[in-house]
Amino acid sequence: MKLSKEQRQYLERAWETYAPNLGDAAGWLEGRGVDLGFAASRGLGVVRRPLPGHETAEGYLAIPYLTKAGPVNFNFRCIQDHNCKEIPNHSKYWRRKGSGVNIYGVQSIAWADDWIVVTEGEIDALIWQQIGVPALAVPGAENWKPY
Numbered sequence: 360m361k362l363s364k365e366q367r368q369y370l371e372r373a374w375e376t377y378a379p380n381l382g383d384a385a386g387w388l389e390g391r392g393v394d395l396g397f398a399a400s401r402g403l404g405v406v407r408r409p410l411p412g413h414e415t416a417e418g419y420l421a422i423p424y425l426t427k428a429g430p431v432n433f434n435f436r437c438i439q440d441h442n443c444k445e446i447p448n449h450s451k452y453w454r455r456k457g458s459g460v461n462i463y464g465v466q467s468i469a470w471a472d473d474w475i476v477v478t479e480g481e482i483d484a485l486i487w488q489q490i491g492v493p494a495l496a497v498p499g500a501e502n503w504k505p506y
C-alpha cells in the first residue's frame with residue numbers, strides 16, 4: 360500500500376507523540392525481557408494522548424513499523440495487567456482499520472546474512488533483535504503467504 364504525503368506525516372506525528380511516553384511501559388517490557396533502551400531505539404512508545412483515529416489505542420503500547428523512510432504503519436498492544444479476553448469490546452492488539460499489513464522489522468534485512476528469524480509477534484522479533492539475531496514479524500498467521 361503506497362502512503363500519501365499526509366499519511367506519512369500522520370504516522371511521523373504519531374511516532375513523535377507516543378515515543379516519549381515509553382517509560383509508561385517499562386514494567387511491562389521488563390516483564391517480557393525487553394530492555395527499555397532497546398525498545399526506545401526501535402521507536403516504541405505509549406499512547407497517552409491519542410491522535411485522531413487512534414482513540415481506541417489510548418494506554419496501549421505503540422509499535423511503529425519503521426523503515427529508512429520513517430514509520431509506515433503502527434500496531435498497538437494492550438499493556439494492562441488483566442486478561443484482555445475477559446474485557447467486553449476490548450482487544451489485546453489494535454490497528455487502525457484499513458492500515459494494511461506490513462512486515463515488522465524490515466531494517467533487520469540489511470544486517471541479515473543468508474537467514475532471518477520470522478515471528479508472528481513484533482515483541483518476539485524485538486527480543487531476537489535485542490540479542491543480535493536478525494528478525495522480522497509477520498503479524499497474524501493468516502498473513503504469512505506462500506510466496
Ligand SMILES: [Zn+2]
Nearest residue numbers: 437439443451
Ligand atoms: Zn487488555
